[in-house]
Every structure is written in structure tokens, then in C-alpha cells.
Amino acid sequence: MSIIDLTSMGEPQSDLKKELNDRLTKLQDEISEYCFQCAKCTSGCEAHKLLELEPHKIVALLKRGLINELVNSDVIWTCMTCQKCRERCPQRVAPVEILFALKNMAVASGKQIPGKYTGMLQSILSMGLIQDIQQTTTRSNKILKRDELGLPPPSKPTDVAKFQAGIMKIAIEKV
Amino acid sequence: MRRIGVFVCHCGINIAQNVDVKALTDYASQLNGVVVAKEYKYMCSDVGASLIKNTIKEFKLDGVVIASCSPRMHEHTFRRVANDGGVNPYRVEISNIREQCSWAHSNKEQATEKAKYLVRSAVSKALSLEPLKPSTLKVIPEALVIGGGIAGIQTSLDLANDGFKVHLVERDPSIGGHMAQLDKTFPTLDCSSCILTPKMMEVANHDNIELLSYSEVTSIEGSIGNYTVKIRKKPRYVDVDKCTGCGDCASACRLKDRILSEFNQGMGKRGAAYMPFPQAVPLKYVIDDKKCLFLTKGKCGDEPLCKKACAQGAIIFDQKEEIVERKVGAIIVATGYDVMDPNSVYEYGYDQSPDIITTLEMERLISSSGPTKGDILRPSNQQKPKSVTFILCVGSRDETQCTWCCRIGCMTTLKQAYLLREKLGEDVEINVCYNDLRSFGKGYEEFYRTVRGLQTNIFRGFPSEVRTIKDYLKIDIFDTTTSKLFEIKTDMVVLVPAMMPRADTIEFSRLLHLTLSGDGFFLEAHPKLRPVDTFVNGIFIAGCCQGPKDIQDTVSQAGAAASRAATILSQDELEIDPLIAMVDEDVCTGCGICVEICPYEARTLNERKRIAEVNDALCVGCGGCIAACPSNASIHKNFTKKQLLNMVDDIM
Numbered sequence: 001m002s003i004i005d006l007t008s009m010g011e012p013q014s015d016l017k018k019e020l021n022d023r024l025t026k027l028q029d030e031i032s033e034y035c036f037q038c039a040k041c042t043s044g045c046e047a048h049k050l051l052e053l054e055p056h057k058i059v060a061l062l063k064r065g066l067i068n069e070l071v072n073s074d075v076i077w078t079c080m081t082c083q084k085c086r087e088r089c090p091q092r093v094a095p096v097e098i099l100f101a102l103k104n105m106a107v108a109s110g111k112q113i114p115g116k117y118t119g120m121l122q123s124i125l126s127m128g129l130i131q132d133i134q135q136t137t138t139r140s141n142k143i144l145k146r147d148e149l150g151l152p153p154p155s156k157p158t159d160v161a162k163f164q165a166g167i168m169k170i171a172i173e174k175v
Numbered sequence: 176m177r178r179i180g181v182f183v184c185h186c187g188i189n190i191a192q193n194v195d196v197k198a199l200t201d202y203a204s205q206l207n208g209v210v211v212a213k214e215y216k217y218m219c220s221d222v223g224a225s226l227i228k229n230t231i232k233e234f235k236l237d238g239v240v241i242a243s244c245s246p247r248m249h250e251h252t253f254r255r256v257a258n259d260g261g262v263n264p265y266r267v268e269i270s271n272i273r274e275q276c277s278w279a280h281s282n283k284e285q286a287t288e289k290a291k292y293l294v295r296s297a298v299s300k301a302l303s304l305e306p307l308k309p310s311t312l313k314v315i316p317e318a319l320v321i322g323g324g325i326a327g328i329q330t331s332l333d334l335a336n337d338g339f340k341v342h343l344v345e346r347d348p349s350i351g352g353h354m355a356q357l358d359k360t361f362p363t364l365d366c367s368s369c370i371l372t373p374k375m376m377e378v379a380n381h382d383n384i385e386l387l388s389y390s391e392v393t394s395i396e397g398s399i400g401n402y403t404v405k406i407r408k409k410p411r412y413v414d415v416d417k418c419t420g421c422g423d424c425a426s427a428c429r430l431k432d433r434i435l436s437e438f439n440q441g442m443g444k445r446g447a448a449y450m451p452f453p454q455a456v457p458l459k460y461v462i463d464d465k466k467c468l469f470l471t472k473g474k475c476g477d478e479p480l481c482k483k484a485c486a487q488g489a490i491i492f493d494q495k496e497e498i499v500e501r502k503v504g505a506i507i508v509a510t511g512y513d514v515m516d517p518n519s520v521y522e523y524g525y526d527q528s529p530d531i532i533t534t535l536e537m538e539r540l541i542s543s544s545g546p547t548k549g550d551i552l553r554p555s556n557q558q559k560p561k562s563v564t565f566i567l568c569v570g571s572r573d574e575t576q577c578t579w580c581c582r583i584g585c586m587t588t589l590k591q592a593y594l595l596r597e598k599l600g601e602d603v604e605i606n607v608c609y610n611d612l613r614s615f616g617k618g619y620e621e622f623y624r625t626v627r628g629l630q631t632n633i634f635r636g637f638p639s640e641v642r643t644i645k646d647y648l649k650i651d652i653f654d655t656t657t658s659k660l661f662e663i664k665t666d667m668v669v670l671v672p673a674m675m676p677r678a679d680t681i682e683f684s685r686l687l688h689l690t691l692s693g694d695g696f697f698l699e700a701h702p703k704l705r706p707v708d709t710f711v712n713g714i715f716i717a718g719c720c721q722g723p724k725d726i727q728d729t730v731s732q733a734g735a736a737a738s739r740a741a742t743i744l745s746q747d748e749l750e751i752d753p754l755i756a757m758v759d760e761d762v763c764t765g766c767g768i769c770v771e772i773c774p775y776e777a778r779t780l781n782e783r784k785r786i787a788e789v790n791d792a793l794c795v796g797c798g799g800c801i802a803a804c805p806s807n808a809s810i811h812k813n814f815t816k817k818q819l820l821n822m823v824d825d826i827m
Contacts, residue, residue: 001562001664060656
């Protein structure tokens with residue numbers, strides 16, 4: 001018959017839910033249905049502490065099929081993609097992948113991307129990296145450069161124009 | 176002059192750290208009547224036992240006092256050791272200086288003083304202990320099994336295969352119990368009847384099993400090894416020797432398809448002449464004397480059609496109930512459970528719509544032998560439902576109803592969700608409202624995961640009510656995983672009701688002198704170490720009469736009960752503990768108060784001698800009659816007033 005979210009009068013979007021779950025299957029992650037809401041993902045979520053992202057709740061809403069609500073929410077952009085949730089999920093569900101998919105959906109629907117993301121995107125397009133990391137601070141507050149740690153310089157695209165064209169192609173074809 | 180030996184145990188440091196055992200031993204050796212006192216680290220060990228035995232021989236002791244842990248722990252051990260050493264085992268007195276002294280106090284000096292008092296009084300009792308000899312009782316190598324569900328069936332088969340004669344009493348016309356009503360079983364999805372009916376047939380054909388179906392136990396007398404049981408065989412109004420199970424009577428019955436079928440949970444109909452289900456054992460028809468026109472009104476048209484139809488002449492309307500007597504050595508109670516009436520949780524509106532059903536009713540809908548031949552149809556309009564919603568824990572884990580978990584609700588729901596998905600296809604919405612989902616058994620968690628993957632909408636939370644609206648049902652549910660209130664419109668609601676003790680459990684427990692636990696189920700003697708024993712020797716419990724259980728656990732428990740009963744039945748005779756009541760015939764006035772108060776029916780009045788007597792086999796030594804006797808004629812062996820007062824004098 002029917003299930004309605006009385007808070008927003010939203011109805012489940014089963015087709016979008018299927019699309020998302022299919023994507024998880026393709027990536028060899030488990031579909032959201034297997035999530036049993038242990039919230040291990042949220043307990044360890046780096047974005048939760050500062051930005052209130054609750055990956056388990058994202059999965060719960062996906063299970064209910066309330067996709068539009070997720071796509072329209074700002075919180076999906078707070079994920080730092082650290083992959084801890086995927087790494088540690090006892091049911092092999094990957095909230096991080098769900099968030100990637102939701103962000104893609106948001107972009108596809110023409111939704112405004114938060115400002116910092118545009119900056120990051122520019123950075124990727126120009127040098128292939130979100131950030132050009134050159135030095136790091138140790139636990140004893142010592143600043144070390146890459147070469148001092150024996151690391152090679154970060155590899156960057158040699159032909160920036162070709163790289164940009166490739167990225168655009170990926171974005172258009174939704175790979 | 177008596178020769179008593181005192182043995183003080185350190186119990187590692189349990190006693191020694193708070194009681195000066197050396198001082199205590201020295202003190203004990205000075206006591207009147209004591210010829211030797213010794214201490215040792217673990218008196219209950221082999222070395223400790225040898226120490227006691229050797230000391231008994233060396234000092235020619237005739238009584239022993241052990242200052243150690245509670246007699247509940249090791250009295251039996253030390254009685255055996257004393258017996259091996261040559262002292263009558265009933266001339267052993269335990270002085271509990273652990274639970275009642277070292278564990279209870281922290282001041283060593285004072286605790287040692289208290290231990291001295293305790294040992295002194297134990298010595299004074301040991302001085303007056305009588306040597307006793309246990310009497311013996313012949314064991315009848317037959318068992319009574321009450322209840323013919325899967326628990327009773329399994330116990331009966333196990334005992335019968337061990338070579339013991341079994342009398343299996345079933346209240347209903349057929350054995351099988353609740354398991355016969357189920358379609359498939361979780362988590363393996365074995366067909367319930369396919370695995371049950373072979374066992375039922377085995378019961379019917381086993382040389383060692385006497386099946387007393389449609390019968391009830393009316394009285395039980397006697398004790399372990401020798402019970403006399405009276406069983407009421409209700410009239411079937413059918414000669415079971417002539418009935419071939421052809422069903423002509425049922426087809427002819429004027430009330431055919433007009434009486435709600437109990438087996439189908441009221442979802443299907445039967446006649447007054449009926450067989451509960453096609454695989455019934457025994458495969459004999461029965462006439463319902465509460466419904467049959469001829470039996471209730473004395474008239475069934477011109478003549479009863481069933482009688483006319485029966486070519487065998489098996490219908491006997493003047494059949495009377497019969498009381499039979501059996502003698503058995505052990506009893507296994509396997510009386511099962513009742514399903515809670517879902518109307519006690521009124522807010523779920525069980526009586527408001529035919530589309531609100533219980534899991535057991537759903538089981539009959541799913542079953543191919545059920546009223547719809549296995550088609551899932553809404554009871555209100557016989558249409559396929561587009562949405563089915565399960566509500567778990569209806570009355571379970573509820574302080575206002577049943578506080579316990581039914582232990583099968585979660586898995587039953589998952590199993591039915593699986594079968595509904597299989598039968599109704601992908602487009603049907605299946606919702607489950609739960610609080611905690613408990614899938615604890617082998618293969619259960621994997622099954623839960625499988626069902627999650629079958630597009631089952633699982634809501635964490637319970638609806639406050641189910642509303643019946645014209646042709647559908649409406650549920651508001653707050654889902655705690657999304658913190659959202661959802662409105663579910665659904666075609667059918669399946670309630671998962673609590674599992675309750677049988678309605679007549681209290682009455683029945685009085686018949687057998689069994690104890691009930693707080694939840695009203697039969698109480699086991701120890702929750703971990705004696706799970707199928709009761710406090711009445713020789714009576715065991717198996718299955719859901721002890722508490723909610725799934726089939727797996729029930730079968731294991733039934734096997735355990737059979738094995739415990741076999742321990743008794745395999746002995747020719749049993750020793751009876753002599754620490755029981757006796758009567759001082761010179762003092763007894765024959766007032767009969769003890770006869771009235773004895774909860775074990777061990778007391779009788781000898782009319783000729785005009786005194787009360789004790790049946791040694793029945794008396795458990797509870798002491799009730801000793802306290803009740805107004806003329807001090809009731810005596811508890813080795814707990815006489817004189818012995819006890821001596822002990823008190825020595826403590827004061």
C-alpha cells in the first residue's frame with residue numbers, strides 16, 4: 001500500500017533507491033538493506049565530531065527511500081571520504097560510497113555546490129590534487145618537508161589540458 | 176563414651192584469612208567428647224579425604240565434625256568419606272564457618288570466636304547423632320509423559336528406545352502440539368509436518384509407547400520410583416478399534432464446515448465429527464460433545480448421519496469416560512504453552528478487523544494444509560494483500576502483560592516475511608516493526624541478514640495503535656533509526672503475541688506439587704546445573720512449560736529430560752534419605768493436623784491405632800509436621816528438639 005514520512009509528507013523514491021543500491025552492488029559493496037543500524041560508522045566518523053554528519057542515519061534514510069531529502073541536505077557535503085566507515089562496517093555497507101552517489105545526484109540535479117568544493121575542484125583541474133601538500137607537522141610539533149622524509153615530489157599531470165579534458169569526460173559520462 | 180574428630184578446613188584462604196584456623200583447631204581438640212582435631216587447606220580434596228579416613232581409623236572415631244563451607248556444598252562428599260572410613264554417614268555434622276562466618280565478617284579475632292561457638296555447638300550435636308540407614312524402594316521401570324507436543328514426543332521416543340515403557344498422555348484428540356500447526360521452521364525452512372509426522376508415526380507404532388490421547392491426568396500419588404497415576408480418558412464417541420479414519424462420518428455430519436477449527440486457529444471450519452488435521456495420530460475421528468446435535472440436544476434430524484454413514488459401525492454415542500490407572504517410576508511434564516490473547520493489547524485492535532491476525536494464524540494461511548490451501552489471502556475479502564505489516568513483542572517484554580521475551584517472535588516474523596516474499600512476489604510491501612531483533616541461534620543471524628536483503632522494511636519502534644479504516648489498516652510509527660514518524664497504510668497486520676504458561680498451570684502444579692517461577696512457568700531445580708529437574712524428585716520438565724523456547728531448544732531439553740528420567744528408571748531400587756519425619760507412637764494423639772498440612776501427602780491416619788503415620792517414600796523431610804504437631808509427637812530424625820536445644824545452649 002503506502003508508507004509516508006509524516007514529517008515532510010515525503011514518499012519513498014523506490015527508483016532512486018534502486019539506482020543507489022545498484023551502484024553499491026557494482027562497487028562490490030553491500031546494499032543499504034543489510035545495515036542494522038549499529039552506528040559504528042557514526043561513532044568513528046571524522047566529520048561527525050565537527051560537522052554533525054551521521055552516516056548511519058544517511059543509510060537509514062536511504063533504506064526508507066527518502067533520497068530527495070538526502071540530496072537536498074547540506075550535510076552530505078561534509079564527508080571527508082576517509083573511508084573508515086566502509087573499512088569498519090560489520091555488514092560491508094559503505095556509507096562513504098552512498099555519500100559519493102548522493103553528491104553526484106545533487107550535482108546532476110543542478111544543485112549549488114558548496115563554495116569550498118568549487119575551490120577544490122579548481123585545484124584538481126589545475127594540478128590533479130585537492131591540496132599541494134609540501135610539508136607536515138609531527139606529533140612533537142616538528143615541521144618536516146617531503147624530501148626530509150625521503151618522499152618523492154607528488155606526481156602531477158604532465159599535460160594539464162589533456163587531464164582536464166579527461167576529467168570532464170568522466171563527469172559527463174558519470175563513470 | 177563417644178569419640179568425635181573435628182576437621183577444620185582452610186578453604187584455601189576463604190576461611191583461613193578471617194578465622195584463625197590453628198586456634199580454632201586447638202580449641203576444638205579440648206572440647207568434651209573430642210579425641211582429635213585437625214586442620215587442612217582443602218578438606219574436600221583427595222588428600223583431605225584421606226586425612227579424614229586415616230584419622231577415623233587411627234583414633235577409632237565414631238562421629239565426625241567438619242568445620243568448612245555450607246552443607247549444601249559438601250555434606251554429601253563428607254558423608255561419603257566418613258562412610259568409607261567406617262563412620263555412619265549420618266553421624267557427620269557440618270559446621271558452616273565459611274558462608275556463616277569467614278565470608279560474613281572482617282574482624283579476624285571476633286570471627287575466630289564465633290567459629291569456636293559454631294564448632295562447639297556442632298560437636299554437641301554430633302555427640303547425640305543417631306546412626307541411620309537409608310531405606311530402599313523398588314523402582315517401576317516405566318515413565319509417564321504428560322503432553323504430546325514435540326517435547327513429549329521426543330522424550331517418549333528417547334525413553335522408549337532406551338527400553339523403558341512409556342505412557343504418553345495427550346489432552347487433545349491428536350498428538351503434535353503447536354509444531355503440527357506450523358508450515359516451515361526457521362532458520363532452515365524445513366517443512367514442519369515433514370519432520371514431525373515421522374516422529375508421530377513412530378510414537379503410534381512403538382512397542383514401548385502407550386499413547387493415551389484425548390486423556391487427562393487427574394491424580395498423582397506416590398514418589399520417585401513409584402508413582403500411581405490416574406488418567407481420565409475422555410469419550411471420543413468413536414470405537415478406535417473399528418474406526419479406519421475414512422472420514423465418512425465427517426463428510427456426513429450435519430454441522431460439517433460450521434464449527435471453527437481449533438487446529439486452524441479459527442481460520443477454517445470443521446464439523447462435529449472431525450479429525451483435527453490430516454496427519455493426526457492416532458488417525459481416528461472424534462465427535463465434539465459440546466457441538467454435536469445428537470449429544471447436546473438428543474436429536475439430529477431423523478437419525479445421526481455420521482452413524483448412518485459409518486460402514487464400520489464405529490460411532491458409539493453412549494461411550495462413557497473411563498478412568499485408568501498406571502504405575503510409573505518417573506514423570507516428565509511437557510505441557511507446552513498458550514499464546515497470549517492479543518486482545519489484552521487492545522490498542523492493536525485484534526478484534527476490530529479480521530485482517531489483524533496472529534503469527535499462528537498466519538502460519539495456517541501459509542500452510543498448504545490450511546484453510547486457503549497455502550494462498551495468502553486477506554481474511555476480510557479473500558484477496559491477495561499488497562502490504563503486510565508485522566508488529567513484534569505484542570504483550571512480550573511488557574511490564575503490564577508478560578515481562579519475558581517469547582524467544583521465537585523475531586525468528587517467526589523473519590521466517591514468515593521470507594515465505595510471504597516467496598509466495599506474494601517482489602511487489603508486495605512487507606513491513607516489520609521491532610524493538611530489539613534477537614536472532615541468537617545457529618544460523619539465525621544469517622537468516623535475518625537474508626531477510627533484510629529481501630526488501631523488508633524494518634522499522635525500529637512500535638506503533639501506538641492500529642486503526643481499522645474501511646478497507647485498510649493504518650499505523651503511525653516513529654522509526655528511531657531515522658527519527659521520523661511514518662504513516663503505513665497496509666492490508667494485513669500480523670501481531671506476534673507473547674508466549675504464556677498454560678491457563679491451567681497453577682491447578683496442574685498443585686496436582687504434581689511443582690513450583691512455579693515468577694513468570695508462571697514451571698520452575699527448574701537450578702537454572703544452569705539442573706535445568707530439567709524440578710524440586711520434586713522423579714518429576715522432570717521439558718519444553719515450553721518451563722519457559723519460552725524454540726523447537727531446537729525444546730528437542731534438546733526433551734532429550735535431557737529423558738536421560739535424567741532414565742537415570743532413575745535404570746536402577747532396580749533407590750535409596751531413600753533417612754533424614755525424614757517419624758512419629759513417637761506413645762505420644763501421638765491422632766489429631767490429624769500433620770495429615771492436613773503435609774504438602775507431599777506423606778502423612779496418613781492409622782484409624783486402628785489412632786495415630787498418624789509417615790510414608791517414608793513420600794516424606795522429603797521438610798519439617799512442616801514437626802512444627803505443626805501440638806503434642807511433640809512428630810520427630811525429625813537427627814533434628815530432634817533435644818539435639819537442637821543442646822546446640823543452642825552451646826552457642827548461648
